[in-house]
Amino acid sequence: MAPPEGLDAFLAAHGWTEARVLPVAGDASFRRYFRVESDTRGKAILMDAPPPHEDPRPFIHIAQYLNGNQFRAPEIFATDLACGLVLLEDFGDRRMREHLDMNPQDEVAVYRAAIDAIVRLSATPPVESQPYDMATYLREVQLLSEYYMPAMGLTFDAAEYHAIWTQALSPLAEYQKVTVLRDYHAENIMLLDDGQQGIIDFQDALVGHPAYDLVSLLQDARRDVSPELEAEMLVYYRAAVGTDADFDAAYALLGAQRNTKVIGIFTRLWKRDGKERYLSFLPRMWGLLERDLAHPALAPVKAWFDTHIPPEARRSSPVDLNKNG
Known part of the structure; x- marks a missing residue:
């Protein structure tokens, strides 16, 4: 290079x-x-x-x-x-992901520290930036319809897809209150020599809902976070800030929105940019998305996915389909 x-x-x-x-x-x-x-x-x-x-x-x-x-x-x-x-500044090479791969006994403490940063960020006046609004949410979920659906040879009604997501996301339409880093996960958190955690890759930050960075951290596209650890960390977060059923629904909804977007992005990275390795993350993304869709607040969205992307399609690779085609 x-x-x-x-x-x-x-x-x-x-x-x-x-x-x-x-x-x-x-x-x-x-x-x-x-x-x-x-x-x-x-x-x-x-x-x-x-x-x-x-x-x-x-x-x-x-x-x-x-x-x-x-x-x-x-x-x-x-x-x-x-x-x-x-x-x-050089933060070194000790990323959270690799450190935990080598030191799994540190997992709870490291994730708690990462959540502490989200809690502090929620209590800090937001950065001057664009809002994470309905138009942005919808533009992001369109990545699945623009890239994944054609790559898999799946047909659907674009207007119906847009309407279902619009209705589902409506409770969050006006919630722009905290800085949202957007890519806050184990590959973008550095463990520094002074014991602090350094943050990188935040240039796309917007002002939105605090649950989004929690989803990014606990439903990591590149690292397996067990359902048990996710649940434990959500309890830890709730104890720090206090949440209600609306927050739980927002967490599931933003998880579904983010994971839908990421499936589209990873497909685009393969199709447009020739980066086939990102397709290897799709099984993890489908597992995360299916967990989010199980929340009652997402029943209409789940019904759309079950109708248009059945389980057997989710287990297939766009590469294999394109080779066979």
Whole structure:
């Protein structure tokens, strides 16, 4: 992975002359990441967010908000917005996911700390950002109809699909009260040497419902979270903030909305971007979605899924169908 053009001049301008630049794992976007190492300055992470595909300004804005409210987001060292370059604090390599894979005995404590951050975020005035509103919810669930349904050769009535989700999501239409990080899960939480948890990949944050980040954490698309641990952590969250039946319904509804969206996104990453590995997550996503659809508040949505995507279709892979077709 070649470093971005103009990197040497950018680093030299900010005191990182002759630093070593090494690639690190990226994500599902056009962003790329490099570790910058200097004998005199130490280490930093370079985010390459090339325009017009990426815009680093939302990341910088949210990072400043989080750090200004005593959360641990990477400190911003230097920027070149025209080139999409951001030099930021290096949180190391100890992600929550890999740490728990190696140290399962830490699971309860680490998840409690992650939920503590959600609780504090809910009590903090929200960031200046766009609302997580009905139009956004509906646009996201359309990803399943735009990518997954055609990939699986499944037919449906688009107007009916839209109407069912509109009705289901209506209780949340006006609930924009807290900062929602949106991708708050075990691959975006770093365990720091000082015992704190660092947060990364938050540039898409909106203002919405506190249950969304709980869903993102406890119904993780990339890591198995047992139903028992999910239930235990929900009890922990409820004890901290106090919730009611409306919150439980919102949690299931936002879980169904998010998991529906993610199935569409992972299918798009395969179909459009050639990233077939994301299809391996679909069985987990279907398991999570089916648990959410079991809530009584989602009965009409469950009926639609049972009619149009029967269990045997959910166990099939779009790759296999396309090969056979």
